[in-house]
Amino acid sequence: MKFGWHAKLAGALALVAIPFVVPVSGADDTIKIAYVDPLSGGGASIGEVGLKTFQFLADDLNAKGGALGRKFEIVAYDNKLNAQETLVQVQKAIDSGIRIITQGNGSAFAAAISDFVTKYNERNLGKEVIYFNYAAVDPVLTNDKCSFWHFRWDANSDQKMQALTNYMKDRKNIKKIYLINQDYSFGQAVRSAAVAMLKDKRPDVEIVGDEMHPLLKITDFAPYIAKIKASGADSVITGNWGQDFALLVKAAADAGLQTDWYTYYAGGTGGPTAIKQTGLNHRVFAVGEGIPNLGYGPADEFEKAIRAKYNFSLFYPRAVNEMRMLQAAIEKAKSTEPTKIGAALEGMKFNVYDGGEGMMRADDHQFIQPLYISSFGERSAKEPFDEESTGWGWKLAGKIEAANTVLPTTCKMSRPAS
Amino acid sequence: MLELVLVSTLNGVLYGMLLFLMASGLTLIFSMMGVLNFAHASFYMLGAFFGFQISQLVGFWPGLILAPILAGFIGALIERYGLRNVHRHGHVAELLFTFGLAFVIEEIVQMIWGKLPRDYRIPPSLDFSAFTIFSTNYPAYKMFMLLFAIGIFVALLLVLTRTRVGLIIQASLTHPHMVGMLGHNVPRIFMLVFGLGCALAAVAGVIAGPALVTQSNMAALLGPILFVVVVIGGLGSLSGAFIASLLIGLLQTFAVAVNLSISDIFGVFGIHTNPLPFLSDIWRVTVAQIAPIMPYLLLVLILVFRPTGLMGTRDT
Numbered sequence: 001m002k003f004g005w006h007a008k009l010a011g012a013l014a015l016v017a018i019p020f021v022v023p024v025s026g027a028d029d030t031i032k033i034a035y036v037d038p039l040s041g042g043g044a045s046i047g048e049v050g051l052k053t054f055q056f057l058a059d060d061l062n063a064k065g066g067a068l069g070r071k072f073e074i075v076a077y078d079n080k081l082n083a084q085e086t087l088v089q090v091q092k093a094i095d096s097g098i099r100i101i102t103q104g105n106g107s108a109f110a111a112a113i114s115d116f117v118t119k120y121n122e123r124n125l126g127k128e129v130i131y132f133n134y135a136a137v138d139p140v141l142t143n144d145k146c147s148f149w150h151f152r153w154d155a156n157s158d159q160k161m162q163a164l165t166n167y168m169k170d171r172k173n174i175k176k177i178y179l180i181n182q183d184y185s186f187g188q189a190v191r192s193a194a195v196a197m198l199k200d201k202r203p204d205v206e207i208v209g210d211e212m213h214p215l216l217k218i219t220d221f222a223p224y225i226a227k228i229k230a231s232g233a234d235s236v237i238t239g240n241w242g243q244d245f246a247l248l249v250k251a252a253a254d255a256g257l258q259t260d261w262y263t264y265y266a267g268g269t270g271g272p273t274a275i276k277q278t279g280l281n282h283r284v285f286a287v288g289e290g291i292p293n294l295g296y297g298p299a300d301e302f303e304k305a306i307r308a309k310y311n312f313s314l315f316y317p318r319a320v321n322e323m324r325m326l327q328a329a330i331e332k333a334k335s336t337e338p339t340k341i342g343a344a345l346e347g348m349k350f351n352v353y354d355g356g357e358g359m360m361r362a363d364d365h366q367f368i369q370p371l372y373i374s375s376f377g378e379r380s381a382k383e384p385f386d387e388e389s390t391g392w393g394w395k396l397a398g399k400i401e402a403a404n405t406v407l408p409t410t411c412k413m414s415r416p417a418s
Numbered sequence: 419m420l421e422l423v424l425v426s427t428l429n430g431v432l433y434g435m436l437l438f439l440m441a442s443g444l445t446l447i448f449s450m451m452g453v454l455n456f457a458h459a460s461f462y463m464l465g466a467f468f469g470f471q472i473s474q475l476v477g478f479w480p481g482l483i484l485a486p487i488l489a490g491f492i493g494a495l496i497e498r499y500g501l502r503n504v505h506r507h508g509h510v511a512e513l514l515f516t517f518g519l520a521f522v523i524e525e526i527v528q529m530i531w532g533k534l535p536r537d538y539r540i541p542p543s544l545d546f547s548a549f550t551i552f553s554t555n556y557p558a559y560k561m562f563m564l565l566f567a568i569g570i571f572v573a574l575l576l577v578l579t580r581t582r583v584g585l586i587i588q589a590s591l592t593h594p595h596m597v598g599m600l601g602h603n604v605p606r607i608f609m610l611v612f613g614l615g616c617a618l619a620a621v622a623g624v625i626a627g628p629a630l631v632t633q634s635n636m637a638a639l640l641g642p643i644l645f646v647v648v649v650i651g652g653l654g655s656l657s658g659a660f661i662a663s664l665l666i667g668l669l670q671t672f673a674v675a676v677n678l679s680i681s682d683i684f685g686v687f688g689i690h691t692n693p694l695p696f697l698s699d700i701w702r703v704t705v706a707q708i709a710p711i712m713p714y715l716l717l718v719l720i721l722v723f724r725p726t727g728l729m730g731t732r733d734t
Contacts, residue, residue: 041635044533219630223674230422256555
């Protein structure tokens with residue numbers, strides 16, 4: 001059989017067109033949440049864990065009946081850790097009818113989404129989209145750049161640094177501190193908060209280094225470790241996350257660097273393995289809204305369940321709070337309309353994953369919750385959970401009650417007219 | 419201070435040698451066929467993943483031998499059945515072919531091994547510290563990487579300058595038609611050189627995989643810097659690639675160690691306030707922060723002032 005060139009062209013066009021013909025989802029009645037985070041490249045290891053955590057949470061809630069009798073469904077979008085791609089993916093999610101977006105990795109991308117969603121909602125009344133931020137902690141998102149459509153479940157960088165420096169205040173062995181952070185909005189927020197708060201609380205401490213390095217692009221941190229070593233620092237403060245933390249500490253282990261580490265995200269993928277290699281027993285500290293080994297019954301049950309299904313521990317207690325509060329807000333509002341969910345969330349009090357009460361502050365949409373400082377090392381009978389099969393686990397070093405984590409906000413929230 | 423200099427030098431030379439393993443293949447291929455192989459770093463990645471897979475089955479050492487052979491074989495096949503056909507349509511087509519190939523290989527790697535970093539381990543026999551400079555441990559594995567890379571360099575140099583095969587390769591570089599007239603199969607030499615170049619990149623991948631990260635984006639991270647090495651060294655020059663690799667390795671490592679910023683330089687002359695407030699960001703940026711773009715700055719300068727590269731003989 002012979003085809004004319006017209007037929008061939010038509011055939012070729014048809015082939016090209018196939019990917020764009022997406023079946024329109026009809027009667028399926030799930031509450032869809034778009035998960036927009038890196039699923040390839042340097043951020044993939046952390047994005048993948050987040051995705052599985054959210055899927056696990058959706059299944060968990062669905063087993064208990066979902067919300068208003070409807071099931072939750074997580075739809076994954078890969079933003080390739082790129083601001084442009086993030087907005088393309090958010091638009092794609094909106095185009096397919098999703099009205100709840102969640103994202104966490106990278107404050108620069110969080111700011112882009114918050115801005116985009118706010119503008120989109122101004123133009124599309126009645127089709128509003130809401131954005132839940134589970135991990136991007138640049139304070140500006142709940143201060144100067146706050147938005148009614150953005151809700152944050154993680155403690156912001158200033159709250160975490162306040163908790164860390166309050167703990168460091170009484171550690172008299174700290175004399176020389178080295179700061180190393182990722183060179184973007186979040187890393188800059190960490191370093192400036194650290195400098196300001198240390199000056200206030202520990203004027204005797206000397207900051208011997210203040211490093212900013214490219215985000216998730218470095219595969220060998222040996223040159224940076226050599227520099228830390230040469231500075232004579234006894235402690236390092238870092239907000240690094242994902243492979244930037246794991247590889248930094250791996251290089252420290254290789255070079256035999258013996259310092260204390262004060263971190264935000266030491267528990268991320270690869271982190272515990274690298275810490276074990278350094279041999280720094282209970283000298284790596286992390287601040288967060290929860291750890292395994294707190295001995296709180298419901299959390300222990302959940303921890304066991306997620307470990308039984310995946311080969312990782314729960315890194316995002318904040319995601320648990322986010323999903324459970326979404327469910328509560330939908331039930332309270334008796335609607336899945338983002339405007340009503342948003343209104344229901346404002347000021348909502350909630351029993352958080354690790355016990356105690358949290359509150360979604362209406363002024364700036366920053367979740368206020370108890371924070372914990374923990375150290376990583378050998379376990380006693382009170383710490384049943386280890387990490388990444390290292391044998392080592394997290395141990396509570398200090399708890400900060402929710403009331404003591406409150407910081408003022410400059411946010412002037414403008415709410416939709418209802 | 420001395421400790422920082424010594425450790426930085428070691429780290430810089432090591433990084434430079436790793437670059438050289440890849441750049442040597444790239445520059446050989448370029449000087450033979452006149453085509454810049456955009457997919458070259460992809461063979462580095464293939465080497466790492468093959469090495470990882472083989473190490474899972476039979477251990478690290480067989481992987482060190484088998485993975486490069488496998489990658490070289492694939493490279494030779496691609497030359498024979500892909501590039502050779504494209505060659506007829508000129509250099510632009512070849513360039514586009516290798517450009518596309520890089521994406522294809524990345525996608526295939528993602529399909530087989532996923533997008534997450536794989537746990538490629540250092541062999542236990544090399545998992546200790548070789549020596550201690552002042553108080554810094556230097557891992558034995560890094561020492562092994564360094565010596566292995568130097569060994570390959572020496573072997574390559576000997577083969578190219580002291581053997582019959584090397585003579586024919588060198589002759590085909592400059593006078594391919596004459597070599598063909600003398601009865602040598604020039605297309606087959608091309609194929610072998612392409613395969614050899616890919617195998618060299620794969621060797622770099624196998625030894626760098628456990629020390630750095632074995633992940634599907636590793637080609638994209640290293641690809642651009644390779645071209646910088648080759649252009650600075652002079653396209654087609656092996657010794658140029660060697661010097662440029664070391665230069666860039668040291669440059670990047672030492673740039674990280676320097677905390678100088680523009681405000682510090684002005685500070686020496688007694689100027690402590692920024693005369694141009696709207697440039698406050700640039701005012702405070704340190705050399706360490708711009709370390710990653712230094713090689714590209716060097717690339718631009720070289721192209722402006724010495725377009726043939728350091729050791730090259732023809733224009734880029």
